[in-house]
Amino acid sequence: MAASSGVLEFEEYVRTRQDALLRSARRLVPDPVDAQDLVQTALVRTYPRWDGIADKRLADAYMRRVMINTRTEWWRSRRLEEVPTGDLPESSVDDGAEQRADREMLRDVMRVLAPQQRQVVIMRHYGQLSTEETARALGMSAGTVKSTLHRALARLRHELEHGRYGYTRRESQCAA
Numbered sequence: 001m002a003a004s005s006g007v008l009e010f011e012e013y014v015r016t017r018q019d020a021l022l023r024s025a026r027r028l029v030p031d032p033v034d035a036q037d038l039v040q041t042a043l044v045r046t047y048p049r050w051d052g053i054a055d056k057r058l059a060d061a062y063m064r065r066v067m068i069n070t071r072t073e074w075w076r077s078r079r080l081e082e083v084p085t086g087d088l089p090e091s092s093v094d095d096g097a098e099q100r101a102d103r104e105m106l107r108d109v110m111r112v113l114a115p116q117q118r119q120v121v122i123m124r125h126y127g128q129l130s131t132e133e134t135a136r137a138l139g140m141s142a143g144t145v146k147s148t149l150h151r152a153l154a155r156l157r158h159e160l161e162h163g164r165y166g167y168t169r170r171e172s173q174c175a176a
Contacts, residue, residue: 010050013059014043023128024064028071038074042066109159117152124149 018039025035025042045066046059053059110118116138123134124145135142 006051009056010047013056017060017063020060020128020130021063021067025067027128028067038067038070041070045070105160109156109163112159112163113152113155117148117155120145120148121152121156 021039021042022035025038026032029035029038042063046063053062110121113121119138120134123129123137124131127134129137131142131145135145138145140148
């Protein structure tokens with residue numbers, strides 16, 4: 001019994017896009033094992049509907065939406081167990097000011113990069129494009145993308161550590 005073209009097409013999609021899907025999942029959940037579970041769950045939920053996706057170029061967007069919805073379901077179904085205690089924790093309100101300040105600092109420090117370096121950093125890290133996709137979009141070789149990204153990140157790191165920003169790297173945050 002021959003496999004249908006939809007099955008083969010789905011298998012090819014998974015084979016070619018699994019790394020990009022895992023990168024997207026890692027941005028949704030912090031634990032790498034949970035990210036793999038998220039991708040697998042999204043693939044299982046997408047497979048029965050694969051033939052209904054008319055434009056397969058939009059499959060990545062469809063998968064990201066399934067992953068976001070799945071992560072939301074997981075979050076809503078989690079068990080919250082309260083533990084009674086005699087001591088109340090210190091109250092603090094996170095108003096997002098620190099995140100906004102970090103984003104502003106990053107936008108500011110990105111100005112030290114050459115335009116091509118900025119494009120590569122944005123496409124690879126913000127746009128979540130692979131090296132090959134970035135190379136095609138910018139009309140350069142994959143090796144050039146890699147070396148440009150390496151130099152740009154080194155420049156950003158140097159600016160953050162030795163510039164006017166006063167940033168110091170903490171080892172616990174640099175696991176990746």
